[in-house]
Amino acid sequence: xxxxxxxxxxxxxxxxxxxxxxxxxxxxxxxxxxxxxxxxxxxxxxxxxxxxxxxxxxxxxxxxxxxxxxxxxxxxxxxxxxxxxxxxxxxxxxxxxxxxxxxxxxxxxxxxxxxxxxxxxxxxxxxxxxxxxxxxxxxxxxxxxxxxxxxxxxxxxxxxxxxxxxxxxxxxxxxxxxxxxxxxxxxxxxxxxxxxxxxxxxxxxxxxxxxxxxxxxxxxxxxxxxxxxxxxxxxxxxxxxxxxxxxxxxxxxxxxxxxxxxxxxx
Amino acid sequence: xxxxxxxxxxxxxxxxxxxxxxxxxxxxxxxxxxxxxxxxxxxxxxxxxxxxxxxxxxxxxxxxxxxxxxxxxxxxxxxxxxxxxxxxxxxxxxxxxxxxxxxxxxxxxxxxxxxxxxxxxxxxxxxxxxxxxxxxxxxxxxxxxxxxxxxxxxxxxxxxxxxxxxxxxxxxxxxxxxxxxxxxxxxxxxxxxxxxxxxxxxxxxxxxxxxxxxxxxxxxxxxxxxxxxxxxxxxxxxxxxxxxxxxxxxxxxxxxxxxxxxxxxxxxxxxxxxxxxxxxxxxxxxx
Numbered sequence: 316x317x318x319x320x321x322x323x324x325x326x327x328x329x330x331x332x333x334x335x336x337x338x339x340x341x342x343x344x345x346x347x348x349x350x351x352x353x354x355x356x357x358x359x360x361x362x363x364x365x366x367x368x369x370x371x372x373x374x375x376x377x378x379x380x381x382x383x384x385x386x387x388x389x390x391x392x393x394x395x396x397x398x399x400x401x402x403x404x405x406x407x408x409x410x411x412x413x414x415x416x417x418x419x420x421x422x423x424x425x426x427x428x429x430x431x432x433x434x435x436x437x438x439x440x441x442x443x444x445x446x447x448x449x450x451x452x453x454x455x456x457x458x459x460x461x462x463x464x465x466x467x468x469x470x471x472x473x474x475x476x477x478x479x480x481x482x483x484x485x486x487x488x489x490x491x492x493x494x495x496x497x498x499x500x501x502x503x504x505x506x507x508x509x510x511x512x513x514x515x516x517x518x519x520x521x522x523x524x525x526x527x528x529x530x531x532x533x534x535x536x537x538x539x540x541x542x543x544x545x546x547x548x549x550x551x552x553x554x555x556x557x558x559x560x561x562x563x564x565x566x567x568x569x570x571x572x573x574x575x576x577x578x579x580x581x
Numbered sequence: 582x583x584x585x586x587x588x589x590x591x592x593x594x595x596x597x598x599x600x601x602x603x604x605x606x607x608x609x610x611x612x613x614x615x616x617x618x619x620x621x622x623x624x625x626x627x628x629x630x631x632x633x634x635x636x637x638x639x640x641x642x643x644x645x646x647x648x649x650x651x652x653x654x655x656x657x658x659x660x661x662x663x664x665x666x667x668x669x670x671x672x673x674x675x676x677x678x679x680x681x682x683x684x685x686x687x688x689x690x691x692x693x694x695x696x697x698x699x700x701x702x703x704x705x706x707x708x709x710x711x712x713x714x715x716x717x718x719x720x721x722x723x724x725x726x727x728x729x730x731x732x733x734x735x736x737x738x739x740x741x742x743x744x745x746x747x748x749x750x751x752x753x754x755x756x757x758x759x760x761x762x763x764x765x766x767x768x769x770x771x772x773x774x775x776x777x778x779x780x781x782x783x784x785x786x787x788x789x790x791x792x793x794x795x796x797x798x799x800x801x802x803x804x805x806x807x808x809x810x811x812x813x814x815x816x817x818x819x820x821x822x823x824x825x826x827x828x829x830x831x832x833x834x835x836x837x838x839x840x841x842x843x844x845x846x847x848x849x850x851x852x853x854x855x856x857x858x859x860x861x862x863x864x865x866x867x868x
Contacts, residue, residue, distance in 0.1 A: 318684035326672040397668025401730060404630045404662045405685035406654055412685070 318407070319415025320422070323389070327423030336381050337427035344377060358439055363448040368522045370435050371455045374428060375513050376495060379467050382424035383487050386471035387480040389420045390572065413572055421468035425461070432456065451522075458521060459514035462561045466512045469565035476575040499540035507534055508545035509557040510564065520554035582643040582659070582738050582768045583608055584629065589638035591624050591792075599624040601792040602638070611764035613779035613786035613800075614772040615861060621792040622772040623665050626742045629770070630662045642738065658687070661736030665743045665772075667727040671716035675707055675726050678715060679733065686734040701729040704759065706752075720747040728756060732763070739769045745778055757782050780857040788864060796864055800857055807841055807855035807863040814838045814847045821846035825862050841866065 327333065348357075360366045390413075393399040402412060436452040439445070475483045494505040495513045507515045515534040518524040525531050534557075535549035547553050584607035591600040600621045616622045627633040628640060631653040643659070645652040669678055679698040688694040702711045705725035715723065724747045731739060741760070745753040760769055761782045773779060779786055780800060788796035788803070796803060814821050817835030824842020831837075839853065840846045841862040855863075 318681055322670075322673065322677065322681040325677070326670055329672050395668075396670065397664070397666045398670060400627075400630075400632055400664040401662070401667070401682060401727075402685060403632055404657055404660055405682065406657045406687055407685040 316408075316411040316415035316418075319412045320419035321415075323416045323419030324423045325419075327385070327389070327420050328426055330385065333381075333385050333424070334427060336385070337378065337431070340377055340381055341427075341431050344373065348373075358442040361443070361445075363439075363443070363445040364451045364522060365524070366439055366443075367436055367448050367452040368455055368518065368524045369527065370439075371432060371452070371459055372513070372518065372524065374432055375460050375463055378428050378431070379463055379512065380488055380491050382428070382464065383467045383471045383491065384484045386420050386424055386468050387475050387483050387487070389416060390472045390576075391475045391480060394576075409573060413569065417468060417472055417569060420472070421464050424468065425464045428460065428464070429456065432460070455522060458517050458558060462558050463512040463514060465565045466561045469568040473568050473572045473575065476572065476578075499537035499542070499546070503541035505542060505545065507532075507537060508542060509547070509553070509560045510545060511557070512561060514557065514561075516549055516554040516557035520549050520551045583641075584738075584768065584770070585639075585641045586625075587639045589625070589628065589640060590636045591621075591628060591633065592636045598792050600628075600635070600638075603789075603792065603794055605787055605794055605797065607768060607770060607787075608785070609766065609768050610785075611761060611769045611771065611783045613783035614770060614789065615774065615776065615779060615786055616772075616789035617774065617865075619791075620789040622789055623742055624792075625789070626662075626664075626740050626770070626772055629656075630660060630664075630740055631657055656738065659734075659737040661731035661734065661739045663727050663731040663739075663741040663744050665746070667724065669715045669718070669723050669726055672714065674712045674714055675702065675718070675729075676711040678726060679729055682730045683733050688734060697733060697735075698729075701732055704732070705729045706755075721749060721752060724748055725752065725756075728759075737767050739763060739767060740772075741769070742772045743774070744771065745773070745775060753778070776858040776861050788861065790865070803860040803864065804855050804857050805860065806867070807859035809852060810841055810843060810863050811853040811855045811859045812840045812842060812846055812850040813853050814840055814850045816847065821850075825866065827859065827862065 357366050357370065393402060403409070433452060436448050440448045471483070471487070495511055497504045497506050499507050505511060509516060519533040525533060534546070536543045536546045540546070586603055586605040589600050589603040590598065592598050603625070614622050614625070624633065628635050629642065629647070631647055635648070640647045642656045645655040647653050647656055673681065676698060679701065680694060683694040683698060688697060702708045705728055707722065707725055707729070710718070710722065715726065718726070728744060731741065744760070745756055748756060757778060760771060763769060771779065771783065783800060785799055786803065787794055815832050815834055815837045820826055820829065821838055821840050823844070823846040824840045827839040827841055829836045829838050840850070841859050843866070
């Protein structure tokens with residue numbers, strides 16, 4: 316597993332296109348924020364927790380689209396490149412290699428995200444003189460951003476075993492905004508539920524985030540909405556449940572990979 | 582390390598039988614596997630390497646039953662495999678790629694792995710390019726990386742599928758010699774449709790056709806199949822229609838054809854001593 320982790324990380328992190336795509340998105344985000352004077356306001360906000368959480372929300376809503384698309388070829392490409400046969404005849408465990416590949420690719424995809432996020436946090440801490448921001452940022456990264464990366468990574472690795480990677484990318488972008496950014500009262504959506512990868516429950520219940528204006532219910536039942544069975548009352552316990560459900564779904568999806576691969580290779 | 586194959590059958594959905602009740606014994610040493618495209622060579626190699634499951638039949642390698650997980654694992658611990666459609670990771674250098682495969686093959690000690698990778702890069706003459714990304718490698722260079730990865734863990738069983746495809750003549754000869762040197766205490770199974778590769782390296786071989794064994798014996802046995810069946814015909818007219826034309830070279834008075842046929846293809850045809858290629862063609866004609 317460590318070998319696959321190490322080299323999958325190395326290969327993904329060397330992908331110039333990943334850096335360029337992330338750079339372009341961050342630049343656009345920065346320009347949009349600068350126009351609304353949000354960056355300047357944020358840097359002087361006295362509430363460190365609220366500041367690092369709101370920045371995490373912005374980053375976590377956009378950058379997963381980039382890394383989800385970039386991770387989409389990581390598993391299928393072994394067969395496409397003709398490397399799979401060499402890997403499969405080694406005495407290494409297939410499950411270990413899959414886990415290493417998954418974690419290595421996810422870790423590499425999280426690097427640009429971490430650089431952007433902690434880069435901002437460092438700037439904020441220095442500007443506002445609040446080093447506690449690092450602690451909050453680390454907590455938000457661990458509880459909100461990392462589960463999202465792992466959730467998206469699992470689907471991005473496995474679904475292209477069923478459908479072509481370009482089609483997955485198109486569907487994924489559509490899903491991402493439908494399943495995260497749309498409010499449940501507008502149309503049937505998985506947003507604001509336990510399986511919302513941007514982390515509606517932990518953002519609200521563990522970090523007190525309630526939207527840019529501070530008055531939005533991010534999680535919990537929405538009157539009359541479809542899929543309310545996935546929206547229990549928002550509490551710290553259901554927030555942790557949401558994190559657990561996202562990770563469990565990631566593991567479940569990953570565990571289907573060997574059977575899906577065997578379908579095409581044997 | 583003997584390979585014992587009995588009644589081996591492999592069918593693919595919608596494609597029929599790739600192997601049809603194959604029985605074959607492969608002894609320790611260098612062993613060739615010949616056959617036309619689609620004869621079943623690659624399917625056999627992939628089953629032996631544990632990449633494919635057979636539909637029926639038995640395969641034992643060094644006493645291990647490769648139909649079981651434990652058997653496959655035991656074989657893979659001593660296996661070096663060079664697939665026909667070899668690929669590499671374009672984002673890694675040759676040294677990194679070999680280091681990765683070395684780790685997966687269980688060479689855990691870093692110093693040992695680095696030394697072994699260095700030795701093999703030297704063997705395949707890639708030391709000077711070892712730290713360049715594989716993206717920029719030519720087909721022949723990638724093939725040499727593939728050869729190096731197959732040899733990484735000092736395998737007792739080496740399965741090589743079309744190993745010299747894409748290599749230039751000098752590289753081909755060097756690799757053939759390397760395989761012969763390795764064969765001593767090991768089993769080297771060389772699958773190819775380049776008859777000369779087998780003629781130059783193997784004493785024994787098998788020929789497959791449509792998933793069945795059509796010959797198993799020595800190189801001399803197969804060569805003798807073409808005794809009194811190889812002819813030289815010089816003509817300025819059309820090529821002889823009887824038999825199979827092996828080659829056509831310019832000569833005084835037209836072209837000199839080398840023909841494998843049961844009888845003289847022309848009244849003035851002269852007999853020639855057969856080669857392994859002639860024997861292979863004679864076998865195909867009889868088939």
